[in-house]
Structures are given as structure tokens and as C-alpha cells.
Amino acid sequence: MSFLNPNRGAGGTKIPLSIIVLVLCGFMFFILLYTERISLMSSSSSSYSPSALPKLKSCPRKDISSKPKPKEKVREEIPANMEVVDDRFDFDPEECNVAAGKWVYNSSVKPLYTDESCPYVDRQFACMKNERPDTDYLRWEWQPDDCTIPRFSAKLAMNKLRGKRLLFVGDSLQRSQWESFVCLVESIIPEGEKSMERSQKYFVFKAKEYNASIEFYWAPYIVESNTDLPVILDLKKRIVKVDSVEDRAKFWEGADFLVFNTYVWWMSGVRMKALWGSFENGEKGAEALDTHVAYRLGLKTWANWVDSTVDPNKTKVFFTTMSPTHSRSADWGKPDGAKCFNETEPIKDRNFWGTGSNKEMMKVVSSIVKHMTTHVTVINITQLSEYRIDAHTSVYTETGGKLLTAEERADPMRHADCIHWCLPGLPDTWNRILLAHL
Ligand SMILES: *[C@@H]1O[C@H](CO)[C@@H](O)[C@H](O)[C@H]1NC(C)=O
Ligand SMILES: *[C@@H]1O[C@H](CO)[C@@H](O)[C@H](O)[C@H]1NC(C)=O
Numbered sequence: 199m200s201f202l203n204p205n206r207g208a209g210g211t212k213i214p215l216s217i218i219v220l221v222l223c224g225f226m227f228f229i230l231l232y233t234e235r236i237s238l239m240s241s242s243s244s245s246y247s248p249s250a251l252p253k254l255k256s257c258p259r260k261d262i263s264s265k266p267k268p269k270e271k272v273r274e275e276i277p278a279n280m281e282v283v284d285d286r287f288d289f290d291p292e293e294c295n296v297a298a299g300k301w302v303y304n305s306s307v308k309p310l311y312t313d314e315s316c317p318y319v320d321r322q323f324a325c326m327k328n329e330r331p332d333t334d335y336l337r338w339e340w341q342p343d344d345c346t347i348p349r350f351s352a353k354l355a356m357n358k359l360r361g362k363r364l365l366f367v368g369d370s371l372q373r374s375q376w377e378s379f380v381c382l383v384e385s386i387i388p389e390g391e392k393s394m395e396r397s398q399k400y401f402v403f404k405a406k407e408y409n410a411s412i413e414f415y416w417a418p419y420i421v422e423s424n425t426d427l428p429v430i431l432d433l434k435k436r437i438v439k440v441d442s443v444e445d446r447a448k449f450w451e452g453a454d455f456l457v458f459n460t461y462v463w464w465m466s467g468v469r470m471k472a473l474w475g476s477f478e479n480g481e482k483g484a485e486a487l488d489t490h491v492a493y494r495l496g497l498k499t500w501a502n503w504v505d506s507t508v509d510p511n512k513t514k515v516f517f518t519t520m521s522p523t524h525s526r527s528a529d530w531g532k533p534d535g536a537k538c539f540n541e542t543e544p545i546k547d548r549n550f551w552g553t554g555s556n557k558e559m560m561k562v563v564s565s566i567v568k569h570m571t572t573h574v575t576v577i578n579i580t581q582l583s584e585y586r587i588d589a590h591t592s593v594y595t596e597t598g599g600k601l602l603t604a605e606e607r608a609d610p611m612r613h614a615d616c617i618h619w620c621l622p623g624l625p626d627t628w629n630r631i632l633l634a635h636l
């Protein structure tokens with residue numbers, strides 16, 4: 199940063215400070231505009247408004263130091279003993295838009311479990327155990343504008359599940375939500391009264407005295423594919439059977455609450471190979487489709503199964519919207535960042551929507567659900583999760599059963615996981631919303 203030293207220059211002539219400041223200000227303004235322009239262009243959305251432009255604070259006049267001072271942390275924290283006038287209504291699933299709101303830091307929040315206390319947290323999501331140094335990401339609470347979401351109560355959850363089956367179907371993000379749910383309730387169930395059974399695709403947690411089960415079924419595309427298990431690493435060889443769901447769906451019948459998700463597996467970046475109709479030609483008959491076209495066909499198959507099989511008097515059906523990925527730090531104004539690595543606070547810009555969440559895919563979900571005869575409750579977690587660049591497992595994770603090595607951690611551009619989330623963490627909020635709907 200010797201460039202900033204006003205004493206530098208040929209023959210020791212002093213360049214007036216004010217000129218340097220002006221030039222720098224202009225330069226930074228340009229960069230801000232430029233990065234904003236890029237994020238505007240790369241999003242097909244209309245939700246960007248001019249107010250999404252970063253606020254340009256006036257440049258400092260006097261104080262010029264070679265390093266920017268660390269920003270003062272100003273947090274919207276309400277003292278616990280202060281009475282606050284609150285005109286938000288109690289949670290009503292029909293009325294409250296959980297997607298609009300903000301994250302509020304609350305230093306006295308304590309997660310209901312830790313990755314040590316709950317034996318069911320996968321090492322992949324166990325950030326604390328995996329030596330994540332910061333803990334603030336555990337203390338942000340989602341505050342919708344119009345209502346309050348009740349805190350997660352394990353007792354209430356188990357009473358709602360008495361004599362019932364709650365089943366999550368989907369990918370590893372869904373699995374993390376299932377693990378979160380099990381961990382949120384398991385501490386109130388005594389040893390000997392609970393059990394966990396895992397087969398390859400189907401995990402069942404049972405609470406005996408409640409005669410309740412909380413289950414997960416692995417189906418990353420919901421519909422069948424050749425890469426559910428084992429996973430095919432070569433993306434071009436993956437084939438989705440967009441019109442087949444029956445084989446697996448027989449395990450879902452009779453559940454009282456069905457929670458589905460599917461998104462990130464479709465977004466491999468290559469055109470989706472899809473098969474449908476009879477498979478006489480085997481995989482040769484597969485056709486490459488645009489991602490959203492294949493997604494629509496797959497979801498349509500799912501919707502037909504729900505409409506023809508699920509008894510709406512017995513079963514409540516949910517669909518969780520896409521969980522955002524944060525692999526492009528330029529989206530939030532850090533072109534030199536290393537994906538989500540090192541992020542310790544949520545994004546504050548309410549209009550933020552990154553390139554990891556595809557609006558066209560979202561539209562497919564809305565239109566499919568709208569045309570179903572069964573009522574499906576959409577749990578819209580995308581916007582609130584978009585802000586949480588700080589909540590991913592990042593380098594505090596494992597791959598292939600091995601923790602990242604020191605060298606791998608030192609190369610976050612390659613190794614940081616900015617798709618999955620720490621547990622405890624963001625999926626607990628998804629479950630807080632889900633519980634309010636059960
Ligand atoms: C902060 O969290 C504590 C503990 O959960 C809670 O009692 C308190 O009401 C919270 N404060 C606010 C402002 O939400
Ligand atoms: C336990 O729950 C299942 C449904 O999950 C139900 O069929 C069964 O009758 C229940 N048993 C008792 C003893 O309540």
C-alpha cells in the first residue's frame with residue numbers, strides 16, 4: 199500500500215492528500231458500480247431495485263491510513279429487559295409471509311443442541327467439532343416483518359407428532375433438515391425410549407412413548423435416477439428418469455407429514471439427460487433437456503403421484519424451496535473473496551439474491567404446485583437463506599469420510615463447501631417454520 203504514502207513520488211515532491219483521496223474515491227465508486235452492474239446482469243430477476251446499489255458514504259477527508267479500519271459492528275440487538283412495542287401478529291400460516299424479514303443478532307440465543315450433545319449430527323455438518331473458530335452464526339434469529347415465528351419447542355413438536363410419521367424426502371440438504379429436526383427433539387426423549395435405524399436410503403428415528411417417527415428418504419431428484427446410489431461422478435453420465443417415482447414412493451405412503459425438496463442436483467451445469475416412457479432402448483434413449491424443462495417433467499411426475507395417492511384428509515404435504523449456494527462472492531460485492539469462506543455475518547441488503555438461486559426453477563415449483571388438486575404448503579426458505587453466507591460448512595467439513603486437511607483448508611476456493619449448512623445452524627430455522635405449520 200505504499201501507493202498511499204503521500205511522501206512517495208519523484209524527487210520527494212508531495213502529492214496533495216486531497217487529490218489522492220479524490221482519485222481513490224472515484225476509483226472505488228467505479229468498482230462499486232461495476233460489480234453491481236454485473237450482479238444486476240447476471241440475475242434475470244426484477245426484484246432488484248435501485249436501492250440495491252450500495253450506499254456511497256462520503257469519503258473521509260482527514261483520516262487517511264493505509265489500511266481500512268475494521269468496521270464497527272453495529273448490530274440490531276434489543277436489550278432483553280426492554281419492553282418493545284410490537285405490532286406484529288402471532289404466527290398464522292395463511293397470513294404470514296416468512297420470506298420477508300431480517301436476521302436479528304441475539305447474543306443470548308443458545309441452540310437447543312450441539313454437535314456434541316446430539317449423536318445424530320453427521321460429521322459433514324458438525325462445524326464446531328470440525329474446529330470452526332467463530333460462533334456468531336449460531337445467534338442470528340429470523341424475524342419476519344409481519345409476524346413472529348414461535349420458538350422451536352421440542353415438547354410441542356413431539357405432541358404434534360404423537361402417533362404420527364413425519365417423513366423428509368430429498369437430497370443432502372433435506373437430510374440436514376431431518377437431522378436438525380431429530381436433534382431439536384431428541385434430548386427430551388429418554389435413553390431406551392428412542393431408536394435410530396439407517397439403511398442405505400432410508401433413515402428412521404423413533405420415539406416410543408410418543409409412537410412417533412421422524413424419517414428421511416434419500417431421493418435427490420425425488421424421481422428415479424441412475425445416480426441416487428452409488429453417485430456417478432461423471433456429470434455427463436447421470437440420467438434422470440423423469441416419469442418414474444412409484445418404486446420409491448411406496449415407502450412414502452401413509453406418512454402424516456411429507457416434506458419434499460429437490461433443486462441442487464439439477465443444477466450440475468450440464469444439460470440434464472432425461473429418460474421417459476418405456477426404457478426398451480435403455481440409456482440410449484436418453485435425451486438432453488434444458489434443466490428447467492427436465493425439472494418440470496420430474497416435478498409433474500411427483501405432483502401426479504401426490505394427487506393420485508395422497509389422502510389429503512390424512513397427510514399434509516410440504517415442499518421446501520431451493521436452498522441457496524454461495525460459491526460466487528462477487529455476488530455480495532467481494533470479487534476477491536473465496537466463496538463463502540471467512541464470512542461471519544449475514545448479508546444486510548434486503549434485495550440480495552445471488553446467482554446460486556435460479557428464479558426460473560423457482561417459477562417451475564410455483565406453477566406445478568398451483569395446478570395440483572392436493573394442497574401443498576410451500577416452505578419458502580430461499581430468500582431468508584440467501585442472506586446467510588456465514589452459515590455454510592465452508593472448510594469445516596469432510597469429504598469421503600475424511601476431514602479436510604490443513605492444505606485443503608488453506609485452499610477454500612477449491613475446497614470450501616458453500617452448499618451445505620452447519621448444524622446446529624440455519625436448518626434449525628427452517629424447522630422452526632415447518633413446526634409452525636404442522
Ligand atoms: C434473545 O434470546 C433470548 C433467549 O432465547 C430470549 O429470551 C429473548 O427474548 C431474545 N431477545 C429478543 C429481543 O428476541
Ligand atoms: C402408532 O402409530 C401408527 C401410525 O404411525 C398407528 O398406525 C398405530 O395405531 C399407533 N399405535 C398406537 C399404540 O397408538
Ligand SMILES: *[C@@H]1O[C@H](CO)[C@@H](O)[C@H](O)[C@H]1NC(C)=O
Nearest residue numbers: 506507508509510511512513
Ligand atoms: C375428506 O374429508 C371430507 C370431509 O370429511 C370428505 O367429504 C372427503 O370425501 C374426504 N376425502 C377423502 C379422499 O377421503
Ligand SMILES: *[C@@H]1O[C@H](CO)[C@@H](O)[C@H](O)[C@H]1NC(C)=O
Nearest residue numbers: 534535536539540541610611
Ligand atoms: C480470512 O480471514 C483472516 C482473518 O480475518 C484473514 O487473515 C485472511 O486473509 C482471510 N482469508 C481470505 C481468503 O479472505
Ligand SMILES: *[C@@H]1O[C@H](CO)[C@@H](O)[C@H](O)[C@H]1NC(C)=O
Nearest residue numbers: 297560563564576578580581
Ligand atoms: C419464494 O420467495 C421468493 C422471494 O420472496 C419469491 O420470489 C418466490 O416466488 C417464492 N417462491 C414460491 C414457490 O412461492
